[in-house]
Amino acid sequence: MRAIRLYLHYISIVIRSTMEYKASFLLTAMGQFLVSFNIFLGIYFLFARFSEVKGYSYSEVLLCFAIMLMEFSLAECFARGFDAFAGIVREGQFDRILVRPQSPILQILGSKFELSRIGRMLQAVVMFVYGIYHSNILWTWDKVLTVISMLFGGTLLFASIFLIYAALCFFTLDGLEFMNVLTDGAREYGKYPIDVYGSRIMKICTYIVPYTLVQYYPLQYLLGRTDNPIYALYPFGTIVFALISFCVWRFGISHYQSAGS
Amino acid sequence: MKKQSTIQREFSLRKYFSFFRLRFNMGIQYRTAAAAGMVTQFVWGFMECFVYKAFYDSNPAAFPMEFSSMMAYIWLQQAFLMFFATWMMDNEIFDLIINGNIAYELCRPVSIYNMWFAKNAANRLSKAVLRCFPILITALLLPEPFRMPLPKDIGTAILFVGTMALGLGVTVAFCILVYILSFFMVSSQGIRILLTSLVDFFCGSIVPIPFLPEPLRTVVELLPFAGMQNVPLRIYSSDLAGTEMTRAVGLQLFWFVLMVGLGKWLCRIAERRVVVQGG
Amino acid sequence: MITMEHVCKSYRVAKRNAGMKEACKALFHRQVESIHALSDVSFTIGDGEMVGYIGPNRAGKSSTIKILSGILTPDSGSCYVDGRIPWKNRIEHVRQIGVVFGQRSQLWWDVPVIDSFALLKDIYSISTPQYEHNLEELTDLLHLQELLKTPTRQLSLGQRMRCEIAASLLHQPNILFLDEPTIGLDAVSKLAVRDFILRLNQEHKTTVILTTHDMQDIEALTQRVILIGKGRVLLDGTLADMRKKVSLYKSDSNIREGNINDLSLDEIIACLYRQMHIA
Numbered sequence: 001m002r003a004i005r006l007y008l009h010y011i012s013i014v015i016r017s018t019m020e021y022k023a024s025f026l027l028t029a030m031g032q033f034l035v036s037f038n039i040f041l042g043i044y045f046l047f048a049r050f051s052e053v054k055g056y057s058y059s060e061v062l063l064c065f066a067i068m069l070m071e072f073s074l075a076e077c078f079a080r081g082f083d084a085f086a087g088i089v090r091e092g093q094f095d096r097i098l099v100r101p102q103s104p105i106l107q108i109l110g111s112k113f114e115l116s117r118i119g120r121m122l123q124a125v126v127m128f129v130y131g132i133y134h135s136n137i138l139w140t141w142d143k144v145l146t147v148i149s150m151l152f153g154g155t156l157l158f159a160s161i162f163l164i165y166a167a168l169c170f171f172t173l174d175g176l177e178f179m180n181v182l183t184d185g186a187r188e189y190g191k192y193p194i195d196v197y198g199s200r201i202m203k204i205c206t207y208i209v210p211y212t213l214v215q216y217y218p219l220q221y222l223l224g225r226t227d228n229p230i231y232a233l234y235p236f237g238t239i240v241f242a243l244i245s246f247c248v249w250r251f252g253i254s255h256y257q258s259a260g261s
Numbered sequence: 262m263k264k265q266s267t268i269q270r271e272f273s274l275r276k277y278f279s280f281f282r283l284r285f286n287m288g289i290q291y292r293t294a295a296a297a298g299m300v301t302q303f304v305w306g307f308m309e310c311f312v313y314k315a316f317y318d319s320n321p322a323a324f325p326m327e328f329s330s331m332m333a334y335i336w337l338q339q340a341f342l343m344f345f346a347t348w349m350m351d352n353e354i355f356d357l358i359i360n361g362n363i364a365y366e367l368c369r370p371v372s373i374y375n376m377w378f379a380k381n382a383a384n385r386l387s388k389a390v391l392r393c394f395p396i397l398i399t400a401l402l403l404p405e406p407f408r409m410p411l412p413k414d415i416g417t418a419i420l421f422v423g424t425m426a427l428g429l430g431v432t433v434a435f436c437i438l439v440y441i442l443s444f445f446m447v448s449s450q451g452i453r454i455l456l457t458s459l460v461d462f463f464c465g466s467i468v469p470i471p472f473l474p475e476p477l478r479t480v481v482e483l484l485p486f487a488g489m490q491n492v493p494l495r496i497y498s499s500d501l502a503g504t505e506m507t508r509a510v511g512l513q514l515f516w517f518v519l520m521v522g523l524g525k526w527l528c529r530i531a532e533r534r535v536v537v538q539g540g
Numbered sequence: 541m542i543t544m545e546h547v548c549k550s551y552r553v554a555k556r557n558a559g560m561k562e563a564c565k566a567l568f569h570r571q572v573e574s575i576h577a578l579s580d581v582s583f584t585i586g587d588g589e590m591v592g593y594i595g596p597n598r599a600g601k602s603s604t605i606k607i608l609s610g611i612l613t614p615d616s617g618s619c620y621v622d623g624r625i626p627w628k629n630r631i632e633h634v635r636q637i638g639v640v641f642g643q644r645s646q647l648w649w650d651v652p653v654i655d656s657f658a659l660l661k662d663i664y665s666i667s668t669p670q671y672e673h674n675l676e677e678l679t680d681l682l683h684l685q686e687l688l689k690t691p692t693r694q695l696s697l698g699q700r701m702r703c704e705i706a707a708s709l710l711h712q713p714n715i716l717f718l719d720e721p722t723i724g725l726d727a728v729s730k731l732a733v734r735d736f737i738l739r740l741n742q743e744h745k746t747t748v749i750l751t752t753h754d755m756q757d758i759e760a761l762t763q764r765v766i767l768i769g770k771g772r773v774l775l776d777g778t779l780a781d782m783r784k785k786v787s788l789y790k791s792d793s794n795i796r797e798g799n800i801n802d803l804s805l806d807e808i809i810a811c812l813y814r815q816m817h818i819a
Binding site for chain 2: 023037046
């Protein structure tokens with residue numbers, strides 16, 4: 001309870017700081033919107049020509065993309081502190097975090113709150129509404145819960161990847177750009193249901209980084225391709241991934257404390 | 262008299278070449294970043310290949326290019342990403358303009374336009390050189406259907422290299438126009454974001470231009486942005502050939518000359534403004 | 541009470557050489573160098589003492605501070621602060637200490653100082669009456685009345701440092717680590733900061749450990765000085781002890797007979813560095 005209050009206190013300060021630079025905030029939000037709008041245009045024109053891919057229709061792909069985009073925006077909004085962790089380590093700010101009697105994760109989550117991701121979120125919501133409107137899904141409560149479970153699992157998954165990235169920053173700050181594959185890459189290519197990319201990518205996205213748990217499997221239930229409601233619970237599997245990434249993070253901190261920077 | 266002017270020209274070319282070299286050497290220092298970037302580009306390339314394969318399988322008749330041409334397009338795009346990425350601008354230059362330090366640059370005996378051009382081209386070239394070879398070699402050795410084909414004949418290859426250079430020129434000339442724009446505006450950040458995302462779409466980096474529906478495609482092919490990656494990448498696999506190609510290269514040349522001319526002209530006006538206002 | 545006994549700490553740093561060839565080699569085999577930041581450091585500091593911890597750059601000052609504040613784990617040796625092992629019960633430990641990093645800010649840049657303080661109240665779980673009492677006292681002693689409503693970015697360096705010090709003391713720690721608190725300050729702010737530290741030590745019996753390059757800080761604040769160089773304690777005593785030590789090395793060409801008492805503290809330190817070959 002106390003932790004939540006402290007977190008909200010952090011967020012209120014971050015938002016007040018952001019609002020000191022309103023113009024910059026609006027422009028960043030606009031940029032976020034435009035970048036994902038371009039990806040949407042790409043999908044639009046491809047479907048204007050092909051009308052379906054691997055049996056998925058335009059509105060189904062839009063739903064898939066919208067949910068993925070929301071998950072990513074939420075994770076970026078809340079866990080941006082980990083995404084920007086290289087700077088925190090480079091400028092020695094992590095020492096300050098360690099001399100405070102609160103958990104480092106809480107302090108880092110509180111240090112950043114990217115409100116500008118609202119631009120991307122807006123794009124996602126528009127597509128989501130369009131997708132709902134045009135797809136043939138009967139919106140019963142179990143389908144609504146499926147979407148909520150996808151949002152939860154996906155946000156947790158992306159936040160965990162950010163956490164692993166942050167943990168790697170304790171070891172090196174060089175060449176960590178490759179982690180973009182797991183974050184930006186997943187956002188970019190998660191627009192299509194993963195089976196579109198073939199069975200090999202399906203395996204990688206299940207056993208190495210479990211994207212399919214928050215995208216392909218629950219989507220099958222959402223789109224009515226299976227009646228097995230277990231698929232709707234798959235996103236909770238990412239909790240295991242989150243625990244693993246937490247261990248990596250702990251290991252990173254203990255390395256930092258023994259090796260210095 | 263005539264001899265002196267050639268000496269002068271040679272001398273001034275050397276000056277810009279040294280800007281070029283400095284920037285080039287700076288660029289190739291970031292090797293780990295380049296290696297990491299290469300991993301990213303590989304993954305991107307494969308994912309693109311798989312997507313277009315899926316679309317191709319769903320309706321081969323609707324595919325507007327040969328599938329192998331599409332593969333060539335994707336892999337060249339990844340290998341030369343840094344050549345054509347319009348979002349990769351030189352923040353140093355924007356800072357220079359915003360904080361007024363541009364006045365110091367004016368004190369040097371160089372043309373700002375040429376210097377920016379040399380620096381920009383070098384930056385892009387150095388970043389691409391580090392990444393392109395491993396990607397190209399791998400792409401040439403991939404199993405079918407994802408393998409990148411070789412150009413049809415030596416003539417096509419030469420044309421490809423020539424239009425690549427021209428495409429780089431068009432990209433750099435466009436970026437410099439954006440830099441100069443910020444001379445004339447209080448805050449250019451917004452227009453910059455808008456422009457880069459528009460160009461990103463119109464240059465064919467999101468979807469290749471042939472995939473666009475008909476009236477739109479014709480218009481987009483007339484725009485300067487079609488002369489960036491669209492022309493060389495399609496010439497490579499002979500997707501663009503014959504009169505269509507001649508027209509595209511002509512347009513590319515036209516836009517290059519026009520944008521450089523416009524840039525130089527605006528640059529002179531901007532310089533005069535800086536001098537009058539005292540920076 | 542703080543005790544450090546036989547503390548050793550070494551870092552492993554990857555060696556890097558320039559050049560393409562070396563960079564390729566480094567991909568396969570990383571050459572690692574060991575740097576001994578601390579070798580066998582021992583000292584004891586009693587409650588309420590004020591100690592100057594000095595030495596040239598990279599002598600091991602900040603490693604010591606980091607170990608004492610629980611950020612770093614030493615390789616060997618023992619360290620107790622009021623009976624706690626800093627890195628073992630870190631969270632419990634840091635509740636009782638205050639740290640000022642002179643070169644890094646802990647205040648939020650864009651919001652009024654008082655908002656940063658209010659957040660610290662929550663971070664350290666300070667009770668409201670206690671917080672108000674401490675804030676009032678610190679505001680009074682450091683003359684913060686006008687500063688509290690100002691965003692940090694609008695403060696001068698001296699004003700900011702006063703706020704930083706207050707921020708580190710809101711939770712009333714018994715031990716305060718000051719890492720170069722007067723760096724870059726103007727004369728007035730320096731005097732104000734020194735005056736405050738002195739009063740803090742006298743009135744609250746706060747133990748103060750001060751690292752600095754400013755010898756006037758040492759002269760004004762501390763009776764006891766610990767001189768560290770190349771990871772070893774070279775001298776632990778009073779300023780008079782330091783003068784005596786210098787007089788032992790009369791061979792130094794920079795010191796002539798009889799003028800030892802005229803040497804400024806800076807000169808004494810410089811002599812010691814030179815004589816002990818630690819500069």
